[in-house]
Amino acid sequence: MGLFKRKNIENNKISYYQKEYLRGYLLHNENEIDIQVTCLKYLDEKIATILLNERFESQIAFRIQNAHAFNTIGLKEEIDVVFCDKNGKVISTYSKMPIQKVTGYYKNAWYIFVFASKTIDFLNIKVNDFLKIKM
Numbered sequence: 001m002g003l004f005k006r007k008n009i010e011n012n013k014i015s016y017y018q019k020e021y022l023r024g025y026l027l028h029n030e031n032e033i034d035i036q037v038t039c040l041k042y043l044d045e046k047i048a049t050i051l052l053n054e055r056f057e058s059q060i061a062f063r064i065q066n067a068h069a070f071n072t073i074g075l076k077e078e079i080d081v082v083f084c085d086k087n088g089k090v091i092s093t094y095s096k097m098p099i100q101k102v103t104g105y106y107k108n109a110w111y112i113f114v115f116a117s118k119t120i121d122f123l124n125i126k127v128n129d130f131l132k133i134k135m
Contacts, residue, residue, distance in 0.1 A: 021038045021045065021049070022038075022039040023036055023037065023038050023135075024039070024134050025037065025133065025134045026061060026113075026131065026132075026134075027130075027132040027133065028123055028125065028129065028130070029130050032134060034059065035059055036059060037061045037133050038060070038061070039062075039063050040062055040063065040064050041065045050062055050114060055076070055077065056077065056114075056115070056116035056117070058115075058116045058119060058122075060116070061113055061114060061116075061119070062113070062114040063112070063113050063114075063133065064111065064112040064113075064114065065111060066110060067109065067110075067111070067112045068105055068106050068107065069102065069103050069104065070083075070094075071102040072097055072098065072100060072101050072102075073099075073100055076099070078096045078098055078099065078117040079114055079117055080093070080094065080095050080096065080097065080114070080115040080116065080117060080118070080120040081093070081112060081113070081114055082094075082120065082125060083103075083106050083111075083112055084109065084111040084131055085108050085110055085111075088111070088130045088131050089128060089130055090125060090126065090127050090128060090129045091106055091108060091109055091127065092104075092106060092109075092127065093120050093126070093127065095118070095121060096118065113131055
């Protein structure tokens with residue numbers, strides 16, 4: 001239960017609430033792509049959005065901040081994973097990553113983009129490309 005608590009500073013109480021996530025559209029090498037990206041920062045946000053997601057749609061993606069590795073334990077289908085540094089430069093890609101697997105550890109990674117399966121091939125995302133979010 002401790003993972004899902006947030007402090008309400010005004011009343012100095014612990015409260016449970018539905019958070020509104022930061023969202024934007026994907027920019028691939030300065031070209032706007034019609035994929036809505038949800039930005040995640042905390043562990044409870046990752047659990048609530050990615051793990052509890054029944055099916056990944058091709059028009060929706062997730063960006064996890066301050067992460068160096070990723071696992072697909074608990075997911076129900078294959079996904080695509082892209083590791084980027086702080087500037088948005090692609091370090092590594094995992095296309096059609098199977099469930100119950102763990103990626104390698106990337107020390108320079110800062111953002112992880114999680115897409116539906118086959119999105120990397122469709123968008124032709126390669127190492128040294130740039131991925132950003134347009135708000």
